[in-house]
Amino acid sequence: MQFTRLRLTGFKSFVDPTELRIEPGLTGVVGPNGCGKSNLVEALRWVMGENSARSMRGSGMDDVIFAGTDRRPARNLAEVSLVVENPDRTLPGAFDDEDRLEITRRIERDQGSSYRINGRDVRAKDVQLLFADAATGAHSPAMVSQGRVGALISAKPRDRRAILEEAAGISGLHSRRREAEQKLKATEANLLRLQDSLSRLE
Ligand code: ATP
Numbered sequence: 140m141q142f143t144r145l146r147l148t149g150f151k152s153f154v155d156p157t158e159l160r161i162e163p164g165l166t167g168v169v170g171p172n173g174c175g176k177s178n179l180v181e182a183l184r185w186v187m188g189e190n191s192a193r194s195m196r197g198s199g200m201d202d203v204i205f206a207g208t209d210r211r212p213a214r215n216l217a218e219v220s221l222v223v224e225n226p227d228r229t230l231p232g233a234f235d236d237e238d239r240l241e242i243t244r245r246i247e248r249d250q251g252s253s254y255r256i257n258g259r260d261v262r263a264k265d266v267q268l269l270f271a272d273a274a275t276g277a278h279s280p281a282m283v284s285q286g287r288v289g290a291l292i293s294a295k296p297r298d299r300r301a302i303l304e305e306a307a308g309i310s311g312l313h314s315r316r317r318e319a320e321q322k323l324k325a326t327e328a329n330l331l332r333l334q335d336s337l338s339r340l341e
Pocket of ligand 1: 150151152170171172173174175176177178179202203204205206207
């Protein structure tokens with residue numbers, strides 16, 4: 140999986156549509172303090188399904204929407220798209236036959252987020268699982284933000300285990316297991332109800 144493009148509109152300080160090409164190899168982002176370097180990394184994490192407003196340095200998720208300046212009014216929506224190449228078709232799951240994926244997350248003020256993959260509406264969970272399976276999720280060690288190295292060193296064993304599982308690309312399995320267990324419980328409840336109805340008919 141290779142990230143090749145990042146498009147932002149109305150996201151934090153990126154009020155105007157902005158597109159960044161991410162070439163193979165090392166990419167550096169340079170600029171004066173406060174120009175938006177961290178906002179770019181946050182945009183990456185956000186489009187991968189980050190659901191903690193705090194880790195986006197906000198008090199609510201709407202804080203990622205351009206809040207306005209003296210000269211420009213605030214916006215009511217933000218959108219970030221990430222294009223990833225999958226030439227070897229190594230992406231696991233439902234998208235393994237696509238050469239290129241465009242993952243889009245959009246948020247409207249007071250309306251919450253919606254997600255699309257190649258134009259199709261998907262759940263937040265589908266996006267989170269896609270990146271978790273590819274070991275590049277919003278919480279993966281592939282995303283190292285300021286202060287994260289110290290936090291990794293002092294992490295509790297349980298939290299460190301979660302980091303290792305994310306790196307190994309197996310963290311999506313926990314979520315799938317929970318989903319399967321819930322389905323199983325619902326099916327067992329249905330079976331009981333069916334048996335009950337059958338015994339009343341006999
Ligand atoms: P440093 O080098 O100091 O770490 P940086 O280049 O990483 O800075 P960021 O922290 O990415 O900069 O960007 C901070 C800027 O983004 C601030 O000017 C802040 O006002 C602006 N900003 C953050 N959220 C929003 C928002 N919702 N609307 C408008 N501007 C925002």
